[in-house]
Amino acid sequence: MIRLHSSMASVNGYKVRILLSILGLEYELVDIDMAGMEHKKEPFLSLNPFGQMPAMQDGDYQIADSHACLTYLARKYGGDDWLPSDAEGQAKVAEWMSKSANEVHQGPWMARAKVRRPDAITLSDEEIHARCDHILGLMDAHLKDRDWLALDRASIADISCFAPISFLPDSGYATDKWANVTAWLERVKSIPGAIDADGKAYG
Ligand SMILES: N[C@@H](CCC(=O)N[C@@H](CS)C(=O)NCC(=O)O)C(=O)O
Structure with missing residues (x-):
């Protein structure tokens, strides 16, 4: 199961939500309370010590940064459609x-x-x-x-x-x-x- 750790207000999280939706992937959005500074505390910091959203888990694999998430999802689930291999x-x-x-x-x-x-x-x-x-x-x-x-x-x-x-x-x-x-x-x-x-x- 994919879990996206992000606030709905995060623009970088929105990038990843767009691709998840385009690829038709099921996922759980783990809502991070940005105003409450939840991204600067554990357990979020264990996912991304930089304290920035988004971070993502796919089974045992975890990754942070919107572009890393986009790259992972495109390569893993999108074939060459969204990120070519040449x-x-x-x-x-x-x-x-x-x-x-x-x-x-x-x-x-x-x-x-x-x-x-x-x-x-x-x-x-x-x-x-x-x-x-x-x-x-x-x-x-x-x-x-x-x-x-x-x-x-x-x-x-x-x-x-x-x-x-x-x-x-x-x-x-x-x-x-x-x-x-x-x-x-x-x-x-x-x-x-x-x-x-x-x-x-x-x-
Ligand atoms: N390079 C990072 C930037 C992430 C980023 O700046 N996220 C914002 C939300 S859109 C954030 O968490 N800001 C809080 C902070 O930097 O303290 C990425 O693309 O994921």
């Missing part, structure tokens, strides 16, 4: 997973974090929006002649980048000035099994 394709997916962990995290993810925990995020809205402009501008140009970020089909790189960017309109940043990103967001939502942050199917 060097070129795998490297392209890794490239966009890195962008997600860096530029997307520092911009779109931060915008969401500031709305939820304004006391904890000291960056100004201007700085966060400039970071969003930077990465979304690059993504918009990249998506000009292509449907997906890494491959000629959807991959875990799209799922990873989608989750934080999908929250932007509710975080005070309008994504609609980026036409290609906007079309890509809709494309990800139309993947069979894709869910919103509340777990409801899109469409």
Whole structure:
């Protein structure tokens, strides 16, 4: 049985919930009380000493970090569909997973974090929006002649980048000035099994 340890409010946990849903995998969500700082205490710290969500167990195997969870699930349960096994394709997916962990995290993810925990995020809205402009501008140009970020089909790189960017309109940043990103967001939502942050199917 797969157990995902995460708060429903965790954007990184949402990435993993999207893939679990797309793959049609049954799992238990072990709800972590973020406000109660449960992720900074045992037993969560035994799953991830970094004290960050998500962490996941699949039988005796345990893994932390959203990208590690996505990689594990894609490889274990998705064949080559979401993470190809050829060097070129795998490297392209890794490239966009890195962008997600860096530029997307520092911009779109931060915008969401500031709305939820304004006391904890000291960056100004201007700085966060400039970071969003930077990465979304690059993504918009990249998506000009292509449907997906890494491959000629959807991959875990799209799922990873989608989750934080999908929250932007509710975080005070309008994504609609980026036409290609906007079309890509809709494309990800139309993947069979894709869910919103509340777990409801899109469409
Ligand atoms: N690189 C990690 C980042 C995880 C992360 O920042 N998780 C947030 C929730 S979305 C968290 O637990 N923040 C609490 C903290 O850093 O103290 C991943 O992709 O899983």
